[in-house]
Amino acid sequence: MATAGIAVAFAIAGCTASNTSVAPIPQSAGRSAGVTHLDTPTPTPTPIQLVIGGLVGTSTWPEGDTATGGQGQQVAGLNCLKQLAEPFHHHVHLSIFVNGQQLAVPFGVGMFQPGGGKSGYIYHQTCLYFLHTHDRTGILHIESKIDQPYTLGTFFKLWGEPLSTTQIADFTGPVSVYVNGTLDTTDPIASVPLAPGSDITLVIGTPPDWIPAYILPSSLQP
16 A cells, blocks of 8 residues: 555645546456455555544545535535534544555545635535534544434535445446545445444545545544
């Protein structure tokens, strides 16, 4: 696995991605032909402690939602609200790997007109949805009035990026998903639930040497 793919840092690494197809990989048994699944992934040598306001992976996408994502309108039944103070507040971690390199989940997803963020953490926005990111650690914040399930597809709809068995955002190729280090065969991938405290990893192209495990900050643990 690329070292930069799992580093937790506070500096932004310059990198862009646009309509990128991953290199072909050997065919193997699994949900999609042509994808190499790590059916029994090597355990993470050392679980990685997440730090609020940090950066996990290489900065690749701009902050916030795309033009087709959450721009203040209702998305997937979710309204954009001025502030949230909801009784159900959970957290999930999301990792994205492309050909063995970890790409940082952008901050400001699920926020309309996010502001600030110079410290690595976004506090201000015009409005935000129940599901959003404050930093680039991959921590997804779920704040809801009722204890209802959300899915990976909900997050990508808010972000405004596609997700399927053959695409993650602007990268195309066979996709695998792991939940808490175990291959998940939920189909479609968008239906994978965002269970409190879960660790979700999306892999496209050549898989990393192992599926990393992350430890949520103590203040965000279930």
